[in-house]
Amino acid sequence: MGAVENYSTLEKEIFNFLSQDKENYLKNELCEFHIDKIFSNSDFIIHEYKYLFSKDHTLKFVTTTSKYIEVAFIFNDQTIEDKINDKKNTYLPNHNYIYYTPNGVDVEIYYKKDVTYRNLDIYVATDYFNEFLQKTNYIKSFVTSITKEKFTRLIEDGIPISPQMLHTISEIRECNLTGIPKEYFMKSRIMYLLQLIFEWIEENKSFSFSNNSSQLKNTDINTLHDIHNFIEHNPKTYYTIEQLSDQFAINEFKLKKGFKELFGMGIFQFSTQIHMKYALHLLKYSDLSIKEIAYKTGYSSPSAFSVAFKKECGTSPNKMRNHSTE
Known part of the structure; x- marks a missing residue:
């Protein structure tokens, strides 16, 4: 400087x-x-x-x-x-x-x-x-x-x-x-x-690298930011497009298309990342079992959680926990 x-x-x-x-x-x-x-x-x-x-x-x-x-x-x-x-x-x-x-x-x-x-x-x-x-x-x-x-x-x-x-x-x-x-x-x-x-x-x-200009209105952008923040601060529950659309009074098409345009990823992908970040925190700083972490991050079963975790993080929850405690 x-x-x-x-x-x-x-x-x-x-x-x-x-x-x-x-x-x-x-x-x-x-x-x-x-x-x-x-x-x-x-x-x-x-x-x-x-x-x-x-x-x-x-x-x-x-x-x-x-x-x-x-x-x-x-x-x-x-x-x-x-x-x-x-x-x-x-x-x-x-x-x-x-x-x-x-x-x-x-x-x-x-x-x-x-x-x-x-x-x-x-x-x-x-x-x-x-x-x-x-x-x-x-x-x-x-x-x-x-x-x-x-x-x-x-x-x-x-x-x-x-x-x-x-x-x-x-x-x-x-x-x-x-x-x-x-x-x-x-x-x-x-x-x-x-x-x-x-x-x-x-x-x-x-x-x-798309050069297409955004067609989103300022009110839409503000709503999408609110949805982004809502998902980010609620890592224990998965919300469907329909639920978010109703809660934030935005139509589903604009929600899906606008969210990806604004944040570079779809809502499901973003939600998964937020849940995995929370899971990483729990694996590292808590004594909760993998099963407990699965339910605490909104998954219906430990197996579903493990599949999603490995896909997103490149390794299994058990291996990640073992690595974190080495």
Whole structure:
């Protein structure tokens, strides 16, 4: 981040805090910032941020030289917005974004009062990332924009954070290795996250790279966000399209089509991910049996739960629990 002459004293404290390596916590009259500096080497940096502003605030800055592509995992409960060189961008809750911001770019980030913002960012060296992407023909425009030193996002609408991604991020957070073993472990986990991201892109590229403009009205968008939040905060019960349509007064066709257009996945897929995230939490932090977890996450039987879990997470609930307790 760069600095300009008219920054307030409080903003300067924030920028100085973000640009240094020693301190992990800052609190002033404007905000409270916490950074967990998880890992760093010549190819990768992993930081997790948690911050809260005491009032609505627009943070403005000019970027300095960047040699990294940012792979950001957004864990906010609310959407965040920014403006980069007059281009407005939106970042949805529980989504991943891959983007590049070059030197000398004007940035404005809009923060709301008393909202806790959380994101885990993986910074990947551009040379490393470009070499990785050269084999991926359908995102050449992303690489071209980087080469031309332009701000660019790989998938404008973001990629939903899957239970597999969430589990891998937990492994990164909780790694207790040191030295060379840690280097290899972190690289393997980062590469696996990239694999999951590009698998999603490959499966959804016709949707991801569509240039069709949205036909949704603002009232529809607000309703769909309400439905998204409702599902997210009710991981113990499955709701049918008909039930959601009745409860939120939106027709079923618009609900199904609009939800996928807005969030990049169908309602059933999103609901399954929410239930699996809750199941992962219970497997890791509770003593409940697999059977109890199955019923607690809305499944009619342990076998149905196990099939869905393996399909979504790539392994069985028993193996996941055993791995978490190792």
